[in-house]
Amino acid sequence: MTMDMIFEKLRNYRADMKEDLSQLVAINSERDLMTKRENAPFGIGIRKCFDKMIEFARREELSVEDFNGYAMHIDYGEGQETLAILGHLDIVGIQDRYKWDSNPFQLIEKEGFWYGRGVNDNKGPMIGCLYLLKILKELNYKPNKKIRLIIGGAEETTWECMRHYFKYNKMPIYGFSPDGDFPIINCEKGIGYYKYHRKKRATNDGIYNIISITSNEDITRVCSRVEVCIETQKPEELMKLISPEVESKVNENNLVLIYKGISAMGRNPHKGKNAIFKYIKDFKGIEGLDSRAKELIDFLDRYFLDSIYGEKLGLYYKDEETGHTTNNLSYITLNSNGYVISFDFRYPKGTSYGKIKERLIEIGLENELELMIIKEMPLLYVSPDSQLVRGLKLAYQNITGEKPKLFSKGAASYARVLRQGVAFGPTFSSDRPNSHNANECINVDNFMKALLIYANAIKLLT
Structure with a gap:
């Protein structure tokens, strides 16, 4: 079995892959608990996507098993050990339909790109890997390990799909997730989503009394409003004291100010412009604020303003191999019941979650705030000397001719559920896939090249 043989088959199956992917893209597989039922724990859309993928696997006479709608796997080959390829069929919802140039639930091909929700994250790679198993079967490849495509239904939300799956299945020896960037992400930073909460009723002891603060409550992104x-x-x-670009209106005799920023993924706070920072800068010098609003502004100024790497929290850390901490202030709310400050902290190898948590609790106690831990994901790190990383490096170099570099990201892929796993493509450095955003796309030529890299990796590792 040569790479030329695999490439020829991939080229011949290009139209078939596009057709299968178009059927998955047509299904809105956003989590929807309103349609939750037996064997559809995340809603009917994700269930339909699972059913379609099972249909494709059975068409190719591949072994497939469904685990109550939480997750599924598709197998090729035999062996006591398993090489896992992990991905997902759930999607991020369409919050910005007006920004799309086409129907997000219709696969469109234009100028060498496929467009549609999920073409990159992560339906496209799942279809591509299914076709790799089909091709290996047709070429009668005999791996020394079972090759298992593990597919989840809650990667964009709770990850309970993987917890359920591994109740019934043995942990693979190693694996990769085609849900990241090339060359190789051997470190995914530790992640913590937190809230500080003050239970305190409104005060009206100022010239300017803040009645409410609302913002787009997405803990995963830089606040844009x-x-x-x-x-x-x-x-x-x-x-007269407010920045001139701030929008204003009168609502029931109250003055309403609207601050706008630029959204970005929370793991990259430097790529956005935080609307909360604009609010803090306007109000931190204003005399006559009510005492509660002043308390909130002072706290945000002291610990968060213009501190996207955690310096003001006293938690900044940099590791030469895996990068530095990041701190994203994602949203704030205030009403008669008190206020909430939501933020996202990520850390590299060399510091500890225990140290971070201890410091955040200390800050809360000093300021009479309750720390709420919303979600935690431990750091993932795989040694450059591991068999997995060495095999993936060689596969990447064999196909691209380039010497691969290892790097760290603040993102979270299913690689984290493995004892030894990394994120590995499908996105090249020149790609702009717009995952989670409008006009999500994948460069078809680069997609085919990624599949060749995966095929070579499978061969080297099995």
């Missing part, structure tokens, strides 16, 4: 409602008898005087 904050709306502040203010009760005051002196709106004209307040407006």
Whole structure:
């Protein structure tokens, strides 16, 4: 079995892959618990996507098993040990339909790209890997390990799909997730999603009383909008102190200010512009704020303003191999019941979650705030000297002719559920797939090259 033989088959199956992928893209597989039922724990859309993938696997006479709609796997080959390829069929919902140039649930081909929700993250890679198993079977390849495509239904949300799956299945010896970037992500930073909460009723002891603060409550992204409602008898005087680009309106005799930023993934706070920072900078010097609003502004200024790497929290750390900490202030809310500060902290190899948690609790106690831990994901690190990484490096170099570099990211792939796993493509450095955003796409030529890399990796590792 040569790479030329595999490439020829991939080329011949290009139209078939596109057709199968179009059927998956047509299914809105966003988590929807309103349609939850038996064997559809994440809703009917994800169930339909699983059913379609099972249909494809059975068509190719591959072994397939469904685990109550939480996860499924597709196998080729025999062996006591298993090489796992992990991906998912659930998607991030369409929040910005007006920004799409085409129907997100219809696969469109244009100028060498496939467009549609999931073509890159992660339906496209799953279809591509299914076709690799089909090709290996047709070429009568005899691996020394079982090759197992493990597919989950809650990667974009809770990951309970993988917890359920591994209750019934043995841990693979190693594996990779085609849900990241090339060359090789051998470190995925530790992640913590947190909230500080103050239970305290509103105060009205100022000239400018903040009645409410609302913002787009997405803990995974840089805050792009904050709306502040203010009760005051002196709106004209307040407006003189506010940045001129801030939008304003009157709502039930209250002044409403709207701060806008630029959204970005929480793991990359430097790529966005945080709307909360604009609010803090406007209000931190204003005299006459009510005491609760001043307390909130002072806290945000002291620990978060312009501190996207955790310096003000006292938690900045940099590891030469795996990078530095990041700190994203994702949203704030305030109402008569108190206020909430939500943030996302990520850390590289060399520091510990225990140290981070201890410091965050300390800050909470010092400021009479309750720390709420929303979600934690431990750091993933695989040694460059491991058999897995050495095999993937060779596969990448064999196909691209380039010497691969290892790197670290703040993202989270299913590689984290393995004892030894890494994220490995399908995105090349020149690609802009727009995952989670409007006009998600995949470069078809690069996609085919990624599949060749995966085929070579499978051969080297099995």
